[in-house]
Amino acid sequence: MSTCEFESLEKTLETHIPEEELKEVKRILYGRETMPLDLPSCAQEAASKRDFELKGYRFEAAEEQLRPPRRTRVGLIQNRIVLPTDAPIMDQINAMHSRIGEMVEVAAMCGVNIVCFQETWTMPFAFCTREKDPWTQFAESAQDGHTTRFCQELARKYNMVVISPILEREELHSTMWNTAVVISNSGNVLGISRKNHIPRVGDFNESTYYMEGDTGHTVFQTQFGKIAVNICYGRHHPLNWFMYSMNGAEIIFNPSATVGALSEPMWPIEARNAAIANHCFTCAINRVGTEHFKSEFTSGDGKKAHHDFGHFYGSSYVAAPDGSRTPGLSRTRDGLLVVEMDLNLNRQISDKWSFKVNGHAFIYCELKVIGKTCSC
Ligand SMILES: NC(=O)NCCC(=O)O
Structure with a gap:
């Protein structure tokens, strides 16, 4: 595991930029200032004891006359894997359950209503190896697998919606998918959202394992808002975010696994731009750490074979429809980012900028040109 990784952009800015200029720098980089969210001291203490970063922010909306906030x-x-990648599979899964369990307990202390974990959170991101065995053994049923049952317990215990992205094994045909299981705060599986764009870039050899998802752009009505899940590589496709939003999503989660050398310059832009373009909130989550694999693998680029994928740079953040965003979590540490948002902001910004109205009209006109009608 690399110990000399750069910790975070925010930390560097805060260390080197004089306070009076820092405010302006942050305004230009991050938009309207996100206020810190007061989190209970018991949560701060538990996070520090359990060795993860805890940060809280809130996005406000204007008061309205007819709608309450x-x-x-x-x-x-965001988190690193707990055990080495060659530990017994059930031990690896259980170790991840217990790590996430203790982080979700802190989320509950902070009053979190909807929690989302990183992409394929129960396993190392082993698709770089192109080996089927043992990695396919991490795949589980989305409906009633070990991990879904674990998340249902969390959901019931803490009255929290849980988004659990796993490697799914669909029992009927033994097919695998990269799937987010969405569990309501009463513990029922509300449904699933399968990753619909599969990367063929760098060491992301995921097409060796699973197909493009077949669940469309599903939006889930929860007690705390309408949510959708656009898994990792889906964030590079503006139309993907657009379709979730056209189907009514107020918050779109983007659980990811991505490494610095490949995508870091894109990371702060894509989910944020999606929030702006679609008048919704977006939540980008990336794992942390460097994962080592026993067998060497090549990247098909003429370079030497290697045992690791590179550094997963964390930096999870939330973006709002007015273009503002929270600072990111660290590039190196496990972390919980708690963000309070007033969903009224979506319509307020839509009324101001009207991007979605234009998008709607655009689709309608395009369909008319190709001779199809639609109900949207
Ligand atoms: N997990 C995944 O889809 N990664 C692809 C690389 C990226 O999109 O940054």
């Missing part, structure tokens, strides 16, 4: 708290969890 619609405040929701989301929790984004």
Whole structure:
């Protein structure tokens, strides 16, 4: 595991930029200032004891005459794997369950309503190896697998919606998918959202394992707002975010696994731009750490074979429809980002900028040109 990784952009800015200039720098980089969210001291203490970063922010909306505020708290969890990648599979899964369990307990202390974990959170991101065995053994049923049952317990215990992205094994045909299981705060599986764009870039050899998802752009009505899940590589496709939003999503989660050398310059832009373009909140989550694999693998680029994928740079953040965003979590540490948002902001910004109205009209005209009608 690399110990000399750069910790975070925010830390560097805060260390080197004089206070009076820092405010302006942050305004230009991050938009309207996100206020810190007061989190209970018991949560701060537990996070520090359990060795993870805990940060809280809130996005406000203007007061309206006819609608009360619609405040929701989301929790984004980023973490490294707990055990080495060659430990017995069930031990690896159980170790991840217990790590996430203790982080979700802190999320509950912070009043989180919807929590989302990183992409394929129960396993190392082993698709770089192109080996089927043992990695396919991490795949589980989305409906009633070990991990879904674990998340249902969390959901019931803490009255929290849980988004659990796993490697799914669909029992009927033994097919695998990269799937987010969405569990309501009463513990029922509300449904699933399968990754619909599979990367063929760098060491992301995921097409060796699973196909493009077949669940469309599903939006889930929860007690705390309408949510959707656009898994990792899906964030590079503006139309993907657009379709979730056209189907009514107020918050779109983007659980990811991505490495610095490949995508870091894109990371702060894509989910944020999606929030702006679609008048919604977006939540980008990336794992942390460097994962080592026993067998060497090549990247098909003429370079030497290697045992690791590179550094997963964390930096999870939330973006709002007005273009503002929270600072990111660290590039190196496990972390929980708690963000309170007033969902009324979506319509307020839509009324101001009207991007979605234009998008709607655009689709309608395009369909008319190709001779199809639609109900949207
Ligand atoms: N997990 C995944 O889809 N990664 C692809 C690389 C990226 O999109 O940054």
